[in-house]
Amino acid sequence: MGSLRGLQYALSFHSRSSPSTIYPTTDAHPERESQDTHLLADLQRLHEFGNYLSAGWLQKALEMCLSMHREVQQIFPQIRQAVQRQNSKWMDETLDDTVKLLDVCNALREYMRDIKQYQEKLHLVIHMLNGPIGPWQLGRARIALGSLCELPAKATEPPQNKSRLENCSSVLRRMGGKLAAPCAGGELVEPIHAAMDLTVFVCDLLLVALSFRSRRSLPLPCSGHSTWGGALQALQLKVKEEVDKRRNKGIVCVLLDELFAVESASQSVNDLLKRFLNSKSVPLKEAQDLELRQSVVCLKNCVAELEDGMAFIESQINELFEVIIGGRMALLDALTYS
Template sequence: MSGSSSVFRAAFQGLSYPSVFHNRSSSSTIYPANHDNPKLDAFESHVCEELRRLEECGNYLSADWLRQALDVCLYVHSMVEENFPHIGKNSKWVNEHLEDMVKLLDICNALRESMSDIKQYKVELQLIVHGFQGCGPIGARQLLRARTALGNFNDPSAKAKEASEGKSRLENCSSMLRRMGERLVAPPSDAATASGGAAFLEPIYASKALMVFVCGVLVAAISTKSKRHLPQLCAGQTAWACSLQTLHHKVKEEIEKGRNKGTTCTLLYELKAVDSSSRSLYDLVNKLINSKSVPPNESQALELRQSVQSLRNCISELESGTAPFERQISEIFRVLVSGRMALLDVLSYS
């Protein structure tokens, strides 16, 4: 992550901006300057470029897109400490920001717990898939064990109970993010404030707005609630804020499409694929047992093994897609703690 952090630090040192993600073009969009300070202009231009790339990626509810979005959050947060010595004594705005950092830490903890739930879900399904391994014929006991285990994931009452257990955690996250989004207030911009130090609050403000947005998308993607909403953002009229609003609108449209279907499944593509594949395998096993086709004939055995393989592939895609999340969320937590301590330290000596 130190390499990622250097990307934005380079902008504040007047260095060229290297490519961070794969498949990026070497050219960069030039955004109009809004500040007298070239470092702040460079920051804004780079944030706009990252948001544009996220917008062009599409598939906003995929693990790959969320991974890139979380990386952008880390890039921005990794350099905001550069601005702390310049912010002066904007006590009211800064104090509110410090309070919001505590809320974001709580949200990170809740998201880490949710990621652990997903990991446990994946492990339990892997055990079911493992039970079908072997070259011998599939017997009645094997099918009955699989039906019982899969039934825990596919029975409506069991799913409702599981959803309710994790619902309050994500609901709290969603509520906190919604309130933070509604209360986002641009930093003071008048030159008299803190001897012009207000301009250096803009990167701090951008980092918080981006964090609220990306965490909101992640919560909406992994929630099992049928009503999912992104936090509204009032980020101002700067170039990066307009880019963020455009991206927010497109992601919101994709979430609304899934929400309008009234599904209680998650919207995260890879997790939804696992749920669907698990359901298909459960239905097939149940059909074989109810029809007393045990052991299954050659055609049925082939269909069963194909269904098992499909679930195995979906689990593998979920694992590779979401594995970085836990590390990224932990790193965001660390950066938030470090940033809050550094900000308090600067304020105590200002």
């Protein structure tokens, strides 16, 4: 598995037209068709990239979400009048959806901190086994790593109450069902609808891919209601197929490629430690020492891959939080002066 460094710019999304020419205040179907064509091309790139449960793919999907939200803010002066003409129900629902997405971003940021702590504990184990390996190092590393290896197994037990991540997933699924309907706000506010729709899908996938404890698959994709809606539906279906395929293979705990690699590598080191200690093979023979050190190097490399991916995803989630706030403020401003 190659390094994830630099993957954040591996997929170059298209250059957008000038905001002043995309969405005039009167209906302009050719421009809307052009926008749909661009959005369709972006979704197709995500579709063709594959590796839907890798950090690299999630980075690209998040970058597309950010691009769409930023574009909405750029064209907002041109669609302000269309926003102001919407009925109060549309405005209330859209503002409510932004609050829900902000809550999801906060839940994801909290979970990213949990993953950081998991990585830090693995670094401690790696440090213990980097120098001379004696009985003390083996015993301490076995205790520390054993508790970490038990995390995924324990996490699969159904909790008494839904976790915050699971609650957020349920909220996103309800939002996705509602957004599947044709945009109630009309054609000129369709970019807002599109940005929300894609964000719901990507955030739901993040909740499934990053969680040790989630047994839930992605929901069936909703019917597409436009050119880009059909492309998003096809992408959702492919991602769902991949998730379900891994579920059927028994990979219940960990779906993200990099997280699964770390879990597998840590389990391999833990198995060696357990075997050596149970057989009282201390001090280790030369072949045993080499086998253990090779496993530790593999774990170290997997942790580095995970850290590279998570660092950029965390940064993107923070950016998404800020850009959603910006969009919400623009809507509130339009409501105030309507």
